[in-house]
Amino acid sequence: MNAFIALVRKDLVLHFSNRRAVLMSVVAPILIAAFFGSLFGASDKGPAQIPVVLTDLDQSELSARIVANLRGDPALRLSEAPIAEAQAQVRAGKQRAAVLLPAGFGAQASKALFGAATKPEVVVFYDPSQAMVLPMVKGLLAQHVMEPVSQSAFSSDSPVVRDMRAQMQQAGKLPDERRQALVSKFDSGARLQALPASASAADAAAAPVATSESAAVGAATPARGGLGIPFSTHDEAAVSELGAQYNSYAHSFAGMGVQFILLMGVDMGVGLLLMRRMGLWKRLRAAPLSKAQLLGSRTASCALIGLLVFAVVYAVAMAFFRVRISGSVPGFVAVLVAFALLTSSFGLMIAALGRTPDATRGLAILATLLMVMLGGAWVPSFIFPPWLQTVSMWMPTHWAVDGLDAMTWRGLPLQAALLPVAAMLGFTLLFSAVALSRFQWEE
Amino acid sequence: MQARTPVLRAEGLKKSYGERAAVIDVSLEVAAGEVLGLLGPNGAGKSTTIAMVCGLTPPDAGRVRVGGTVLAQDEAACKRRIGLVPQDIALFEDLPAQANVELFGALYGLPPAKARRRTTEVLTAVGLADRGRDKPATFSGGMKRRLNIACALVHDPDVLLLDEPTAGVDPQSRNAIFDTLLALKAAGKALVYTTHYMEEVERLADRVVIIDHGRVVAQGTLPELYRTLPMAQKLTLDIDGELEPAWLRALPGVHTVTQTSGRWTLGLDDLAQGTVAVLQALGAAGLAVRHIDSDRADLEDVFLALTGRQLRD
Numbered sequence: 004m005n006a007f008i009a010l011v012r013k014d015l016v017l018h019f020s021n022r023r024a025v026l027m028s029v030v031a032p033i034l035i036a037a038f039f040g041s042l043f044g045a046s047d048k049g050p051a052q053i054p055v056v057l058t059d060l061d062q063s064e065l066s067a068r069i070v071a072n073l074r075g076d077p078a079l080r081l082s083e084a085p086i087a088e089a090q091a092q093v094r095a096g097k098q099r100a101a102v103l104l105p106a107g108f109g110a111q112a113s114k115a116l117f118g119a120a121t122k123p124e125v126v127v128f129y130d131p132s133q134a135m136v137l138p139m140v141k142g143l144l145a146q147h148v149m150e151p152v153s154q155s156a157f158s159s160d161s162p163v164v165r166d167m168r169a170q171m172q173q174a175g176k177l178p179d180e181r182r183q184a185l186v187s188k189f190d191s192g193a194r195l196q197a198l199p200a201s202a203s204a205a206d207a208a209a210a211p212v213a214t215s216e217s218a219a220v221g222a223a224t225p226a227r228g229g230l231g232i233p234f235s236t237h238d239e240a241a242v243s244e245l246g247a248q249y250n251s252y253a254h255s256f257a258g259m260g261v262q263f264i265l266l267m268g269v270d271m272g273v274g275l276l277l278m279r280r281m282g283l284w285k286r287l288r289a290a291p292l293s294k295a296q297l298l299g300s301r302t303a304s305c306a307l308i309g310l311l312v313f314a315v316v317y318a319v320a321m322a323f324f325r326v327r328i329s330g331s332v333p334g335f336v337a338v339l340v341a342f343a344l345l346t347s348s349f350g351l352m353i354a355a356l357g358r359t360p361d362a363t364r365g366l367a368i369l370a371t372l373l374m375v376m377l378g379g380a381w382v383p384s385f386i387f388p389p390w391l392q393t394v395s396m397w398m399p400t401h402w403a404v405d406g407l408d409a410m411t412w413r414g415l416p417l418q419a420a421l422l423p424v425a426a427m428l429g430f431t432l433l434f435s436a437v438a439l440s441r442f443q444w445e446e
Numbered sequence: 447m448q449a450r451t452p453v454l455r456a457e458g459l460k461k462s463y464g465e466r467a468a469v470i471d472v473s474l475e476v477a478a479g480e481v482l483g484l485l486g487p488n489g490a491g492k493s494t495t496i497a498m499v500c501g502l503t504p505p506d507a508g509r510v511r512v513g514g515t516v517l518a519q520d521e522a523a524c525k526r527r528i529g530l531v532p533q534d535i536a537l538f539e540d541l542p543a544q545a546n547v548e549l550f551g552a553l554y555g556l557p558p559a560k561a562r563r564r565t566t567e568v569l570t571a572v573g574l575a576d577r578g579r580d581k582p583a584t585f586s587g588g589m590k591r592r593l594n595i596a597c598a599l600v601h602d603p604d605v606l607l608l609d610e611p612t613a614g615v616d617p618q619s620r621n622a623i624f625d626t627l628l629a630l631k632a633a634g635k636a637l638v639y640t641t642h643y644m645e646e647v648e649r650l651a652d653r654v655v656i657i658d659h660g661r662v663v664a665q666g667t668l669p670e671l672y673r674t675l676p677m678a679q680k681l682t683l684d685i686d687g688e689l690e691p692a693w694l695r696a697l698p699g700v701h702t703v704t705q706t707s708g709r710w711t712l713g714l715d716d717l718a719q720g721t722v723a724v725l726q727a728l729g730a731a732g733l734a735v736r737h738i739d740s741d742r743a744d745l746e747d748v749f750l751a752l753t754g755r756q757l758r759d
Contacts, residue, residue: 282534286597289500289530290553291522445503 588619
C-alpha cells in the first residue's frame with residue numbers, strides 16, 4: 004500500500020510541479036466554455052443584431068414607414084444604400100442581406116393584401132454562407148410590412164376600401180339586404196378606426212379586419228380567402244458576377260486550413276526550443292552564419308511548409324469538394340503567402356517567448372485555438388455578440404478566413420484581398436518584432 | 447612544442463553572468479599537431495571558455511585569434527577554421543547520418559560535391575562509413591558521439607574544440623574516439639580537449655591547462671605539471687582500525703593524505719623509503735594492513751595539491 008501511495012503521490016507532485024501545464028489544464032476549458040456560453044446563452048444586452056442593408060426604390064409614405072419599422076427592430080442593424088452598393092456589401096460579407104423594395108411597392112401591396120392585384124416582388128440578396136439569416140430577415144420583413152400595409156388598407160380614406168365599397172354597391176348579383184349589411188360593415192370599420200386607440204385595442208378581439216365574404220365580393224376573382232402577405236420575395240444568393248457559386252466546403256477548408264497551419268507554426272516554434280535543449284542551436288550558431296540566416300531560414304522553411312500544406316489542402320478541396328477560386332487567383336496566392344508568413348512569425352514568437360518545449364506547446368496551442376475560434380473559423384462570427392465581433396476583427400485568423408472566402412466562393416476581385424493581406428502582414432510585423440526583441444541568442 | 451606558432455590563441459578571457467564570474471583571465475594556445483587538454487571539475491568554466499573561443503559567447507574582456515585573425519573582427523572567417531564538438535549529441539535524429547554531415551558541410555560553405563566527398567571521408571574516419579544511410583536514432587551512444595565528431599570535421603577545420611566528447615560512452619567507443627583524435631593530431635590538426643577525466647588528458651594531451659572556479663590554476667606539459675608535485679609516487683592502503691589523517695601526515699616522507707571509501711592514499715617523495723617507514727609505524731601502532739598498492743602521481747594529485755580538492759568533488 005505504501006508503494007501504491009508513493010506512486011500516486013509522485014504523480015501528483017510531478018503534475019502540479021509543472022505550473023504552466025496546470026494553468027493550461029484549468030484555463031483552457033474555462034476560456035472555451037466561456038466562449039461558447041457567450042455565443043449561445045442569453046444576454047442582458049439582447050440578441051446580436053443582424054446587419055441588413057435596404058434599398059427603397061418606392062420612396063412612398065408606406066415604404067418610409069416600413070423602413071422606420073425595420074430600423075426600430077432590435078434584431079436588425081439596418082442601413083440604406085443604392086442597390087449596387089448594397090449587393091456589393093453582401094457579396095463582400097459586410098452585410099448579411101440586402102432588401103430591395105421596388106418602385107410602386109406601397110400601392111401594390113395594399114391591393115395585394117386582399118389578393119386583388121399582382122403582388123409586388125421584394126428582392127432579398129443574402130450571403131449564402133450564412134443562409135440561416137434569410138428566413139429570419141424574411142420573417143421580420145413580413146412583420147414590419149404587414150403592419151403599415153394593413154393600416155393603410157383599412158383606414159377610412161383607403162382607396163382600396165373605397166373601391167371595394169363601391170364595387171359592392173354596384174354588385175347586381177347580391178340581394179339588397181346582404182349588400183346593405185356589407186356596406187354597413189365597411190362603414191362600421193371606418194367608425195371603429197375613428198375611435199381613440201384605447202377603445203380600438205379593447206375591441207380588437209371582436210373586430211376582424213376582413214372576412215372571407217368581403218374578400219369574395221371585393222375581388223374580381225379572389226384566389227383564396229382572408230388576408231395574404233401583400234408581397235412576394237425573390238431570394239438571391241449574393242455572389243460574384245463572375246458566376247461563382249457558394250460552396251460551404253470553401254469556408255470550412257479555409258477555417259481548418261488556417262487552424263492546422265497555425266498549429267504547424269506552433270510545432271516549428273517548439274522545435275526551435277527543442278533544438279536549443281538538444282544543443283543543436285548552439286551547434287548551428289557555431290557555424291559561420293549570421294542571425295538573419297539562422298532565423299530567416301527557419302522563417303522561410305516554416306512559410307514554405309505552410310504554403311505547401313495549404314496547396315495540398317486546396318488541391319483536395321478542388322478535386323473532391325468542388326471548391327473553386329472564383330475570385331482573383333493572384334489575390335488567392337497573396338492571401339496564402341501572407342498567411343504563411345504570419346504563421347512563421349507566430350512560430351518564431353513562440354520560440355522567443357517560450358521557455359520549456361512542453362509548457363510552451365500547451366500554451367501556444369491554447370492561444371491558437373482561441374485565435375481560431377475568435378476569428379470565426381469554427382462558427383461564423385456573425386452569431387457572436389457585438390463585442391466579440393469587434394474582438395474578432397483583431398484576430399489574424401479572421402483576416403485569413405475572410406481573404407480566402409473572398410477569393411474562393413465569393414469570387415471577389417484582387418482589391419478585396421488587399422485589406423486581409425495588409426492586416427496579416429501587419430500581424431506578421433508585430434509578431435516578428437516581439438520575437439526579435441525577446442529572442443535569446445545565447446543559452 | 448611551445449616554439450610552434452599557435453593556430454588558436456586566447457588571451458585574458460573574462461566572462462561574468464550577473465554577479466557570478468564564470469571565467470577570470472583565462473589564456474591558452476594550441477599549435478598544429480598538438481592536443482591541449484582543458485581539465486577541471488564540473489562548473490569550473492571550461493564550457494564557457496570553449497563558448498568564447500568558438501564565438502558562441504562574446505567575452506567581457508580578452509581576445510581570441512584563429513591563425514592571424516581576431517575572432518571579434520572577422521567571426522565568419524575564424525568560425526570556418528574551427529570545428530566544434532559540443533558536449534550534447536547535437537544531431538538531427540531523423541536525418542540519416544550522411545545527411546547530417548552534409549548539412550554541416552553546407553553550413554560551413556562547402557559546395558555540394560565537396561560536401562558529399564568530405565562526408566564519405568569523415569564517416570570513414572570515425573568508423574561509420576557503412577551506416578551513412580541510417581538515422582542517428584538507431585545508433586548506440588558511442589556511434590552518436592562519433593557522428594557528432596564527424597559533423598565537426600566535415601569542413602576540414604584547423605582547430606577542433608571537443609567539449610567532453612566521450613561523456614557516457616562505453617570503453618570500446620572511447621578507444622575508437624581516441625584513435626580518431628590521435629589520427630587527427632597526426633594529420634596536423636590542433637585539438638582542444640575539454641574533460642574532467644584526468645585519464646583522458648593523460649592519454650591524449652601534449653599540454654594541459656587546469657582550470658578551477660573560472661581561473662587557470664596550472665598549465666604545462668604533463669612532466670612539467672608532475673614536477674610541481676611534492677611527491678612522485680602514491681601508496682594506497684586498506685588499514686584495519688581508526689586513524690587520524692594528521693597522524694599519517696606526520697610520518698616521515700609522507701606529503702599528502704587522502705581517504706576515499708575507507709582507503710588511504712599517501713603521497714610519497716620516495717616510494718621505497720616511504721613505504722618502509724609507513725608500514726613500520728602502522729605495525730608499531732598495532733594496525734593491520736589488509737591491502738597495499740602503489741602508483742605514480744597523476745593529474746588528480748596535481749589538482750589536489752593545487753586546490754586542496756579532488757577533481758571529481
